[in-house]
Amino acid sequence: MKIFSGSTNKPLAEKVAKLLKKPLGRLEIHVFADEEKRVRVLDKVLGEDCVVVQSTSTNADINYMELFFIIDALKRNGAKSVTVVIPYLGYQRQDHVFRGGEAVSMGVVSKILEAVETNKLITFDLHSSRIPELFSIPVLHLSALPIFAKTIREKHWDDDQTVIVSPDMGGVRRVKILCGLLNNMPYMAIEKNRDLKSGKISMEEIKTVTKKRAIIVDDMISTGATIVKAAKLLRKKGAEEIFVFSTHPVFAGNAPLLLQESVVNKIFVTDTISISREKLFPKLQILSIGEMIAKNLRR
Numbered sequence: 459m460k461i462f463s464g465s466t467n468k469p470l471a472e473k474v475a476k477l478l479k480k481p482l483g484r485l486e487i488h489v490f491a492d493e494e495k496r497v498r499v500l501d502k503v504l505g506e507d508c509v510v511v512q513s514t515s516t517n518a519d520i521n522y523m524e525l526f527f528i529i530d531a532l533k534r535n536g537a538k539s540v541t542v543v544i545p546y547l548g549y550q551r552q553d554h555v556f557r558g559g560e561a562v563s564m565g566v567v568s569k570i571l572e573a574v575e576t577n578k579l580i581t582f583d584l585h586s587s588r589i590p591e592l593f594s595i596p597v598l599h600l601s602a603l604p605i606f607a608k609t610i611r612e613k614h615w616d617d618d619q620t621v622i623v624s625p626d627m628g629g630v631r632r633v634k635i636l637c638g639l640l641n642n643m644p645y646m647a648i649e650k651n652r653d654l655k656s657g658k659i660s661m662e663e664i665k666t667v668t669k670k671r672a673i674i675v676d677d678m679i680s681t682g683a684t685i686v687k688a689a690k691l692l693r694k695k696g697a698e699e700i701f702v703f704s705t706h707p708v709f710a711g712n713a714p715l716l717l718q719e720s721v722v723n724k725i726f727v728t729d730t731i732s733i734s735r736e737k738l739f740p741k742l743q744i745l746s747i748g749e750m751i752a753k754n755l756r757r
């Protein structure tokens with residue numbers, strides 16, 4: 459097996475390669491003056507099972523194009539199979555038509571991945587569990603929830619002073635799974651509404667939070683608005699300590715600043731997306747999915 463990395467999440471690719479005791483494969487990625495890219499594979503891959511690690515967060519379009527070129531280069535050079543590890547699958551929130559006239563962007567991405575002859579996709583905590591149905595290649599849908607459960611246990615937050623919170627109704631399935639991993643801890647959900655045109659969110663009032671500690675669990679943090687609003691509501695209703703566990707740190711715009719200045723005590727995310735130095739902040743802690751990827755590639 460040979461492991462390659464696109465430009466977006468080299469630290470994760472290096473971690474996975476190290477755990478599998480393999481060197482990272484060599485690619486030449488050249489960017490022309492007009493920002494077109496040329497990808498060239500420098501290792502022999504004839505008859506090899508290849509793995510490519512690439513996160514597709516901001517800028518999703520550029521990152522996807524680079525990935526398509528890497529897959530094409532590997533296949534043209536005789537790779538037996540190409541498994542793509544896209545820990546954060548960009549465009550997943552556009553997996554169906556919300557308002558008449560829209561494109562199904564996730565469906566388009568799945569078609570291109572198949573057209574360049576991807577053999578298998580490994581990804582994490584998809585926004586909807588139905589997204590794999592858009593693909594006709596095998597999709598291994600992994601989750602960071604066991605990593606979150608382990609951290610919650612280590613911190614001794616799996617006690618009767620804690621409630622797990624979904625910041626929207628769509629996340630209830632996710633928190634139920636997490637609670638199941640933690641001896642069926644109690645959970646609650648906030649009703650969030652998003653204006654489909656402006657993207658602005660509002661949240662329904664909730665009852666008093668009878669627990670001292672609230673742990674908000676979400677699949678991704680993009681602008682940070684959902685977490686900041688949910689935390690404010692929970693604090694107003696009596697939660698003294700608020701922690702957040704979220705798989706994908708998309709961190710669009712000034713999300714890091716909003717999160718640092720929020721009432722949240724600590725925010726745990728994973729390395730599905732590599733966070734640039736200027737987006738790190740004191741309340742942030744990063745957990746790794748590297749071992750989980752390596753374990754599944756070893757099988």
Ligand code: R5P
Pocket residue numbers: 625626628629676677678679680681682683684685
């Ligand atoms: C929405 O349904 C998702 O689960 C997240 O809550 C949402 O994408 C987070 O976005 P933002 O950080 O911009 O509020």
